[in-house]
Amino acid sequence: xxxxxxxxxxxxxxxxxxxxxxxxxxxxxxxxxxxxxxxxxxxxxxxxxxxxxxxxxxxxxxxxxxxxxxxxxxxxxxxxxxxxxxxxxxxxxxxxxxxxxxxxxxx
Amino acid sequence: xxxxxxxxxxxxxxxxxxxxxxxxxxxxxxxxxxxxxxxxxxxxxxxxxxxxxxxxxxxxxxxxxxxxxxxxxxxxxxxxxxxxxxxxxxxxxxxxxxxxxxxxxxxxxxxxxxxxxxxxxxxxxxxxxxxxxxxxxxxxxxxxxxxxxxxxxxxxxxxxxxxxxxxxxxxxxxxxxxxxxxxxxxxxxxxxxxxxxxxxxxxxxxxxxxxxxxxxxxxxxxxxxxxxxxxxxxxxxxxxxxxxxxxxxxxxxxxxxxxxxxxxxxxxxxxxxxxxxxxxxxxxxxxxxxxxxxxxxxxxxxxxxxxxxxxxxxxxxxxxxxxxxxx
Numbered sequence: 001x002x003x004x005x006x007x008x009x010x011x012x013x014x015x016x017x018x019x020x021x022x023x024x025x026x027x028x029x030x031x032x033x034x035x036x037x038x039x040x041x042x043x044x045x046x047x048x049x050x051x052x053x054x055x056x057x058x059x060x061x062x063x064x065x066x067x068x069x070x071x072x073x074x075x076x077x078x079x080x081x082x083x084x085x086x087x088x089x090x091x092x093x094x095x096x097x098x099x100x101x102x103x104x105x106x107x
Numbered sequence: 108x109x110x111x112x113x114x115x116x117x118x119x120x121x122x123x124x125x126x127x128x129x130x131x132x133x134x135x136x137x138x139x140x141x142x143x144x145x146x147x148x149x150x151x152x153x154x155x156x157x158x159x160x161x162x163x164x165x166x167x168x169x170x171x172x173x174x175x176x177x178x179x180x181x182x183x184x185x186x187x188x189x190x191x192x193x194x195x196x197x198x199x200x201x202x203x204x205x206x207x208x209x210x211x212x213x214x215x216x217x218x219x220x221x222x223x224x225x226x227x228x229x230x231x232x233x234x235x236x237x238x239x240x241x242x243x244x245x246x247x248x249x250x251x252x253x254x255x256x257x258x259x260x261x262x263x264x265x266x267x268x269x270x271x272x273x274x275x276x277x278x279x280x281x282x283x284x285x286x287x288x289x290x291x292x293x294x295x296x297x298x299x300x301x302x303x304x305x306x307x308x309x310x311x312x313x314x315x316x317x318x319x320x321x322x323x324x325x326x327x328x329x330x331x332x333x334x335x336x337x338x339x340x341x342x343x344x345x346x347x348x349x350x351x352x353x354x355x356x357x358x359x360x361x362x363x364x365x366x367x368x369x370x371x372x373x374x375x376x377x378x379x380x381x382x383x384x385x386x387x388x389x390x391x392x393x394x395x396x397x398x399x400x401x402x403x404x405x406x407x408x409x410x411x412x413x414x415x416x417x418x419x420x421x422x423x424x425x426x427x428x429x430x431x432x433x434x
Contacts, residue, residue: 028243028246030242030243030246031240031242031243032144032148032149032166032242032243033141033142033148033149033240033243034243036140036141036142036143036148037141039185040140040141059246059247060246066247070235070317071247072234072235072236072238072244072247072248072317072338073233073234073235073238073240073243073244073247074243074244076234090233090234090235091233091234092141092142093141094139094140094141094187094203095140095203095204096203
């Protein structure tokens with residue numbers, strides 16, 4: 001399952017008002033590590049679809065949200081619960097390391 | 108069991124794969140899960156790789172090297188090695204996904220990792236104004252004041268690249284001369300957004316939740332002063348990535364894997380090393396590629412000299428693996 005894209009137009013509905021926990025992957029086309037980690041996020045999304053929604057936000061196309069959430073390094077992953085950021089993970093990591101960081105939301 | 112497994116996917120790993128594949132050794136290349144292509148993936152234009160007079164983007168060069176390796180039959184796995192067993196005639200490579208692969212020869216080409224400043228604030232501020240990847244993060248510093256620490260080619264390239272976004276880029280260097288190539292130095296000197304701060308090192312990072320500046324220490328006088336910044340990019344060098352082979356392969360006093368003379372031979376027969384992981388001095392894409400070639404040729408000679416399957420069968424572990432392959 002490929003994580004779906006959200007934009008400034010859909011962010012409120014898809015992320016802030018989501019009943020489930022949502023991980024937002026802040027990424028950009030010109031960021032090599034972002035592209036490298038993308039398939040790993042897709043796997044985690046598939047394996048934990050019942051607990052965690054995973055969506056992608058292109059910072060190049062949605063700079064307002066990148067600024068709002070004070071993104072200064074990508075890839076950056078922010079987990080939202082009830083509209084609030086509850087966890088931030090920065091940098092491309094191997095799957096076991098990402099799963100460990102996200103353990104509270106996927107197990 | 109395979110003939111050969113190559114660990115690493117930079118210029119050394121993929122060049123070794125091109126040679127090993129053309130020798131019909133059907134190499135398996137372990138590319139890592141999130142650092143495929145190695146250091147060049149985070150660079151912009153590569154102007155010094157022979158054969159590309161117009162320059163080539165680092166990621167494009169790595170894609171081409173991979174395509175060339177795959178064209179001759181290299182198999183690429185996108186996972187990380189978590190454990191290695193190098194002693195004995197059968198080398199075992201365990202991956203993060205639980206798979207185990209076996210080969211008669213290993214080429215170890217894991218490159219090097221960015222050197223950290225070694226400051227206690229580094230962990231907390233990492234990703235919050237402190238960055239190791241200008242091409243990834245420069246975008247977030249539009250019209251900001253930032254600094255690059257370092258004096259080599261990487262530092263000059265990053266500083267020059269970052270002027271696309273930032274209003275002001277300081278280069279903080281602990282000496283009064285640069286290690287960078289003359290052309291890269293001149294480009295930085297000519298850029299009016301770049302200002303050099305000589306004989307200075309970063310003593311502290313300032314800021315609770317994000318970088319607000321640094322405390323600089325003069326390397327000559329020891330005087331300290333604060334410099335307000337919105338971001339700091341670190342390019343102070345690299346350290347060879349040897350953690351998987353500590354206690355297994357001999358290292359040099361500089362921390363690289365020790366090899367025999369101009370060969371790629373480590374202290375364990377059948378284990379060869381190539382690229383930045385054996386090179387404390389040159390560390391160029393093209394020297395890494397050359398080193399990968401050496402390793403593939405050394406491995407090919409090693410494999411050719413091994414006893415054929417029936418003789419090897421007297422060794423228990425080899426025997427099992429080879430009979431399994433025959434069945």
